[in-house]
Amino acid sequence: MKRRVDTTCPYCGVGCGVSALVHDQQVIAVEGSARHPANRGRLCVKGSALHETLDPQARLLQPSVRGETVDWSTAINEVATGLRQVIKEHGPDSVAFYVSGQLLTEDYYVANKLMKGFIGSSNIDTNSRLCMSSAVAAQKRAFGSDTVPAHYDDLELADLLVLTGSNAAWTHPVLFQRMMAARTAAQEAGAPDKRMVVIDPRRTATAESADLHLAIRPGTDAVLFNGLLVWLHQRGITNAAYIKRHTQGFAETLATAQQTAGSVAAVAQACAVPVQDIVQFYEWAAETPNMVTFYSMGINQSTSGVDKAQSIINVHLATGRIGKPGAAPFSITGQPNAMGGREVGGLANQLAAHMNWDNPDDINRVERFWRAPNMAREAGLNATDLFSAVGEGRIKAIWIMATNPVVSMPDADRVRAALAQCDLVIVSDCMQHTDTLDMAHIRLPATGWSEKDGTVTNSERRISRQRALVKPLGEAQHDWWIITQVAHAMGFGASFPYQQPVDIFREHAQLSAYENNATRDFDLSLYADISTAEYDAMAPMQWPITAKAPMGTARLFGDGQFFTPEGKARLFPIVPRRPVAEANPEQSHFVLNTGRLRDQWHTMTRTGLAERLDQHAPEPRVSVHPDDAEALGVSPDGWLNLATLGDQPTGELKARVVLSTTQRRGELFMPIHWTHQNSRHGRVGALIPTAIDPISGQPELKHAVVQARVWQPQQQGMLWCRQPLPNPPWDTWLMRTVGGITVYQFAAERALALDAPLETWLRDEWPYGELLQRFDDATNGMTRVLWGQGNRIEALVWFGPTMPQPDIAWVANCLQADTISAPDRRDLLAGRSGGQEDAGPTVCSCHQVGEYRIRHAIQHEGLTTVAALGKALKCGTQCGSCIPDLQRLISTSVESVKSD
Structure with a gap:
């Protein structure tokens, strides 16, 4: 019998609702849930292919210890015994957990509780460190809390959208299509002044749709926003009454901005952008109160990511553009439950329920609530320091859950080497082949999407249910269950009595409300006594969710009240820092920018199983400006060998070249997704040195300087x-x-x-x-x-x-x-193709439409609009992520016909 189940997508931080059709313990189709407010029925191509990634042959289905298959009782005992022995001999800080934004909140909660309250160490960090930690630190510094104040509707209500460090057309396509639809509707209604500015060194698919693209020099974002603050103040746009009543630090912040970016000419020179483009951006910002600044990895993944995010927040606080419909700074996450992990304290420098290590009362509060016998007292090691400690032998045992750091971490080869010599490596994963799982002494089969049951929180603070659609395959178990069983085997069973996810969620909600009294932003007090039936029926809702806000809270800070001791937001003086290293093309030294592709996600353990997702970009090419390619002497489709610089280079890779005028000269771009499972010399993480933001600990994954040399295979x-x-x-x-x-x-x-x-x-x-x-x-x-x-x-x-x-x-x-x-x-x-017509490289993955077919339709059938192409070929009509490519093909094809 077929049945429909509402659940949530396991990919990016948008948190789209998914309606899954299930038959005979198989997910046979998925579509966007029209009832979910995040996506309103839309899904990107990755979400639309979820059912195509559920390959039983790819799954890890049985636990094993040092290569031998064992039962769960033996595996749990081996984990518990190994951890106890290491703690006995070397202390609790010799143990570490490295967890993931792909865990559900319930999984995260139990892992954090076991580590910080019962093992007694804060050495639990998450791959969200690589994604969001700079935005978190900036928000805590400015607001006194890790609060995203906005609502997705603000992306449609804003009259000026500023996207910086975000290629949302590819990375968050459902939100991007909401932005574009709102802009189109405004224009059709006769209100054309709904604008989009994109700030990105590359001319991305997102930039192609912008009214203004600022191709700034990498690392100069803070200069640009400092300059904007100065410009707005000079023209009387800063809100003196709001600043006085609701903020602190404005005078010092403005003075520093004037010293570092006091003139448009200075900003233009530092950013390597024409003066008139800077002026245009600043004028639009001055005349548009409804302004949302939407920022992502290009801001966060930097040695000055916190300061860059703060420079954005400074502008919004100084103008009072926060907490209002269509006006907010808006950080967007790359992982499905990065925010859920932050709620429970999944980062090493967080406690739980948005409490803090620098407050002894908070530590005592959590200790009392958990009745924790071994409560940690200070922050632990962030991800990069954690793996360094593994390599140095200070951490003797590490448990890695639902993530692949041998690929995703900077200095990836050293991470591999560190795990290779670690005494005990435990890995929980749903896939049987990953670069990290290959290093494990103990392998624990975890459930994956379609089997997991719990909650996730998206980038607008919206908690949604991720429901089980089918029974777990083989002997796979939920992560929370595995952790709970280990806690029991270590002697902590009375404090881990959980029988189902709702038991954990209820305790999580109770901790959020415990001695809160509106002093903390994260509050789920309305769910403190939630029943199983209520949990199963839970509708998507934005926290805080309290008796005063039983339907959730769309926006925060609209009343000008913040979570600092003074109740006022903090502006912070920003002195922009130059990147740690810069390009020198004359010596073949290039800035390498890394990022995601349209149809893939993270290390492809899931998306790589869906064949149609592999067609848009089937290999990890290195994008090179044509002038740089000519200087290097490399031809299109030729090969480059890229190696890190320094006395001890971290790694190298070989990749074929694709020429791109969207690149700035002296800069290269490579995607992050390939692993040792599907390539040799494709792991871009091996090229990235370990350079981190000193405040957040987030690595500078978006910026490395590499040596580029032509490689000529025979x-x-x-x-x-x-x-x-x-x-x-x-x-x-x-x-x-x-x-x-x-x-x-x-x-x-x-x-x-x-x-x-x-x-x-x-x-x-x-x-x-x-x-x-x-x-x-x-x-x-x-x-x-x-x-x-x-x-x-x-x-x-x-x-x-x-x-x-x-x-x-x-x-x-x-x-x-x-x-x-x-x-x-x-x-x-x-070498012929059997007489079949070649459709060309795939442009629309949803409907399998190739470039040659689209060009023919444009040039010979007169289909010169996206709507016309969609009507005839269906391309661009489902997820919309190929629309920028369609617009580019229309433009280039029409120009080609004119030139002929």
């Missing part, structure tokens, strides 16, 4: 086969699955010999096969080899001096069959 090619290879032989390779067939793209310093050694290698990999046919193409130097048995193809290899460009899906389709026809065999050897 041989490049592709291999199609039925199973992944245990040891691919090439210098660099990339693996993906197409139609159930494993496809490798490879390059090698030395050419694989064309005769006996090649045949020897094929026979070693497929000993039951034989060389069926081989064709040496004299026109392009390409060799194509069919290997198999009879009419069954086990492997097809194409290689030569350049990378082949076949129709990969057609080739994979040929290999799927047990027998192959003679015409198809001829086409494979000749």
Whole structure:
């Protein structure tokens, strides 16, 4: 029997509602939930493909200890015994937990309670350190609390949207489409002055849709906003009455801004942006009270991320543009439950329920509420320091939950080396193959999306239920259950009596209300006695949720009251700092910017399982400005070797080049998603040195200086086969699955010999096969080899001096069959695509529409608007994340026709 279940998406911080169709313990379809206020029925392509990522073959299904499968009782006992022994010999600070914004709040709560209250250490940190910790620190410094004051509706109500350090068109496409729809509706209603400014060194898909794009020099955001503060004050736009009544520190903040960014000319020079563009931005800001500044990783992932965020908040406080419809500073998270983790104190420098280590009363309060026998008394190690301590041997045991730090952390190779020599590495994960799981002594199978049951909190403080849709696969268990069982085995069972998620949520709500009396922003007092039925039926709601606000709270600080001791917000003087290192193209030193792609998420453990999500950007290319490529001597599709600088470089990678005029000269861009599971030399984290913000501890993941050198492989090619290879032989390779067939793209310093050694290698990999046919193409130097048995193809290899460009899906389709026809065999050897029309690179992943088909429709069918293309081809009609690409194709195709 089919049934519909409302749940929440497990990807970014938007927190979209998902309506899942379930049949026979399988999720067979998903769509956006029209009832959820975050997305109102929309889903991005990643969310729309959720049911395509639920591959049982990819799951970790049984616990194991040092390579041997065990039952849960044995696994729990091994974890508890190992932790107890380490604590006995080296003390509680020799143990660490590294957790994740992908945990549910209930999981997070139990992990934090066990570590800080019962093990007695604060060495629990989360991958949210890499995402949001600078925004958190800035909010606490300014507001006295980690409060996002805004509501998603403010993105539509604002007359000036300023997006800085955010490529929302790709990273938060549902919110971006809400912004764009509001702007279009205003224009159609005759109110065209609804504007968008995008501040980003790259001309991203988001910038393509902006009224003004400021391509600032990386790291100069604080200069720009200091200059804006000065400009607004000079023109009488700062709100003197609000400043006097509700803030402190304005005079010192303004004086510092005048010293560091006192003139538009100085700002323009520092930011490397034309003066007229700076003036245009400042004039729009001056004349538009309804202004939202929407900021993300480009602000946070910096050695001065806290100061950059503070410079934004300073502007909003000085103008009173906070807590009002359409007016707020708005930090957006990259993870589904980064905020839920902050609610429970998941960061090492947080306590619980938005209480603080620098307040002894707070520590005592939590200790009393938990009846904690070993309450920690001070903050623990942040993520980078934590893994350094593992490498130095100070931390002897680490438990990693639902995250992949061997890929995502800076200095990723050193993280791998640290785990390799750690006495005890415990990893809880739902996937059976990750770079981090490979380092584990104890592997614990956790439930994944569709099985997990609990709550998450999105970027606007909205708590939503993530409901179980199917029963857990194999022996997978919920993270909260695993942690609770370990707590029992360590002797703390009486304080961990939880039987279901609602038991934990109820206690979480009670702690939020405990001795609160409106002194803390986070308050779920209305849920302090929530029943199981009420929990199961819980509707999405923004905290605080109290007797005074039973329907939740849309905006905070509208009354000008803050959570500082004085009740006033703090402006803080910002002295902009230059990045830790800068480019020098004459020495082949380039600034490397990292970021996310449209259709992938984090380290691809989930999105990599959905084939259609791999089609928009199937390999980790390095984006290079054409002038830089010419100076380096690298051609389009050529290769660069990127290596970190210094006496002890942290790593290197090899990647093919894509030329892009969206790059500033002297700068490169690479995506973050590839891992050792699907590539060699694709882990961009290996290039990023450990440089952190001194206040937040957040690493500068968006900025590194690398040495770029041309790499010229002697041989490049592709291999199609039925199973992944245990040891691919090439210098660099990339693996993906197409139609159930494993496809490798490879390059090698030395050419694989064309005769006996090649045949020897094929026979070693497929000993039951034989060389069926081989064709040496004299026109392009390409060799194509069919290997198999009879009419069954086990492997097809194409290689030569350049990378082949076949129709990969057609080739994979040929290999799927047990027998192959003679015409198809001829086409494979000749490099043809069986007469199929090539649709080109995928632009619309939702409806599988390729670039060549779209260009043909524009140039030959007269479809020169996004609406016309959508009506004819369906592209851009579902999640909307391809709309910027469609607009670009329309523009370039129309210009091409005119020039002809």
